[in-house]
Amino acid sequence: MIDCAIILAGGKGTRLASVAGSIPKVLVPVGDRPVLAHQLDLLSAAGYKDVRIFAGHLAEQIEAFVSGNQWPDLKIQIEVESTPLGSAGAVIEKLDTLPEQFTVLYGDTMLAVDLPRMTAFHDECGADVTILVHPNDHPFDSDLVETDAEGKVTALHSYPHPTDACYRNIVSAALYVVQRESLRPWAGKAEKYDFAKNVFPAVLASGGCLFAYHSHEYIKDMGTPERLKKVERDLSAGRIKMGNVATAIPVVFLDRDGTLNAENGYVRSPDQLQLLPNVAGALRLMREAGYRLIVITNQPVIARGEASEADLAAIHQKLEWELGLEGAYLDAIFHCPHHPDSGFPGERVELKMACQCRKPATGMLDLASAEFPIDIGRSWMIGDTTIDMEFASRAGLRSILVQTGSCGRDGKFPSATPDFSANGLMEAAEIIADASKPLFEA
Numbered sequence: 001m002i003d004c005a006i007i008l009a010g011g012k013g014t015r016l017a018s019v020a021g022s023i024p025k026v027l028v029p030v031g032d033r034p035v036l037a038h039q040l041d042l043l044s045a046a047g048y049k050d051v052r053i054f055a056g057h058l059a060e061q062i063e064a065f066v067s068g069n070q071w072p073d074l075k076i077q078i079e080v081e082s083t084p085l086g087s088a089g090a091v092i093e094k095l096d097t098l099p100e101q102f103t104v105l106y107g108d109t110m111l112a113v114d115l116p117r118m119t120a121f122h123d124e125c126g127a128d129v130t131i132l133v134h135p136n137d138h139p140f141d142s143d144l145v146e147t148d149a150e151g152k153v154t155a156l157h158s159y160p161h162p163t164d165a166c167y168r169n170i171v172s173a174a175l176y177v178v179q180r181e182s183l184r185p186w187a188g189k190a191e192k193y194d195f196a197k198n199v200f201p202a203v204l205a206s207g208g209c210l211f212a213y214h215s216h217e218y219i220k221d222m223g224t225p226e227r228l229k230k231v232e233r234d235l236s237a238g239r240i241k242m243g244n245v246a247t248a249i250p251v252v253f254l255d256r257d258g259t260l261n262a263e264n265g266y267v268r269s270p271d272q273l274q275l276l277p278n279v280a281g282a283l284r285l286m287r288e289a290g291y292r293l294i295v296i297t298n299q300p301v302i303a304r305g306e307a308s309e310a311d312l313a314a315i316h317q318k319l320e321w322e323l324g325l326e327g328a329y330l331d332a333i334f335h336c337p338h339h340p341d342s343g344f345p346g347e348r349v350e351l352k353m354a355c356q357c358r359k360p361a362t363g364m365l366d367l368a369s370a371e372f373p374i375d376i377g378r379s380w381m382i383g384d385t386t387i388d389m390e391f392a393s394r395a396g397l398r399s400i401l402v403q404t405g406s407c408g409r410d411g412k413f414p415s416a417t418p419d420f421s422a423n424g425l426m427e428a429a430e431i432i433a434d435a436s437k438p439l440f441e442a
Contacts, residue, residue, distance in 0.1 A: 002119045003049040009107035024058040026107035046115045051076045052249025052330045078376035088193040092186045108223035127211040128182035128216040132175040139324040143172040143196040150265045153210035159196045169320040173219045248375040255383030258405015268307040270318040273352035280326030283431035287399040295333040296364040303339035305346030334364040360390035389416035395404040
């Protein structure tokens with residue numbers, strides 16, 4: 001069990017200056033308590049014993065705050081940097097005083113993360129560094145991560161990004177588990193280093209083992225006035241408390257082709273993907289109403305040999321990036337690569353089967369349920385075909401047929417009647433917001 005946590009609190013908090021005034025950003029209140037108090041509560045509940053707060057600007061106020069001994073089970077030390085050394089530089093300067101393994105938190109994040117669970121993942125992977133990652137609604141100004149199928153990091157893209165960038169919405173949430181020796185190459189160098197921009201890319205380039213810990217738990221940067229307001233709303237609405245690994249949340253399951261993007265035959269390459277009007281706004285509305293958003297899509301182009309898994313990944317990368325540019329994101333995308341019929345040139349024989357994941361079978365729902373705790377009774381399915389409506393019926397989901405794409409004219413399951421019909425995704429989102437009692441009151 002890891003028992004040392006580092007809280008990075010050395011920045012001046014210039015982005016929060018209009019709110020923070022003359023207090024350090026870790027003492028900015030969220031609700032009626034400083035964000036630092038929320039973080040120390042989390043660490044105490046997780047069983048940590050040793051907390052190092054790396055401070056600089058207005059450090060004396062932080063020292064005064066923790067001197068009240070509100071957390072008797074925590075040994076809290078304040079490390080005051082003599083000169084600003086960046087997020088990693090301050091840690092590296094004190095490297096030889098640190099234990100073999102430690103957790104790093106940023107002082108301007110609110111979180112409800114199961115830290116022992118993340119540490120167990122780190123240990124199981126044998127990682128030098130583990131980075132908690134998730135999608136968010138502003139990937140364009142976030143540090144991004146690329147991984148292989150097992151979650152091992154293959155590339156890091158720190159902000160700012162090129163104007164023509166198009167990446168997966170896999171965002172570093174600035175929460176790490178770190179092996180001390182992975183930072184050894186920088187020891188003794190009292191220089192300014194940033195974890196995301198300098199240190200982790202260098203660790204990766206030198207052959208270090210970095211893993212991404214994909215999590216749907218609550219963690220948000222509250223380092224700007226606008227983001228602070230969002231976090232405060234989330235706290236008062238119960239979103240933070242419920243954003244843990246166990247709480248079941250309702251989901252809106254979404255078909256892809258004809259529902260999110262225009263259906264112009266099969267999409268075989270990213271350049272053929274074209275979002276339908278108001279899709280991002282509709283996703284934002286449903287998320288604000290308290291729903292996770294998960295795409296489940298049949299993609300027979302893979303079995304037919306018309307597109308590869310890499311092609312599909314590139315298509316979904318474009319989908320995620322374009323949504324992110326409009327402030328929207330998906331929690332996950334599940335696809336079925338199979339097709340039961342043969343006779344296509346270049347088809348892949350091993351994928352020709354009657355499977356349990358191709359809609360209207362419910363295998364993709366099973367995959368989603370294994371990854372996310374889902375309140376099925378309050379969840380929905382939105383799609384443009386009778387196949388989607390039959391899937392909803394089998395899965396026990398309320399359903400909305402959108403009059404885009406096939407408009408229900410595929411005729412595969414004529415008796416599959418939707419609960420509602422909508423002209424497009426925005427109207428469907430409005431139906432869900434009106435027909436369902438929101439999980440959270442914003």
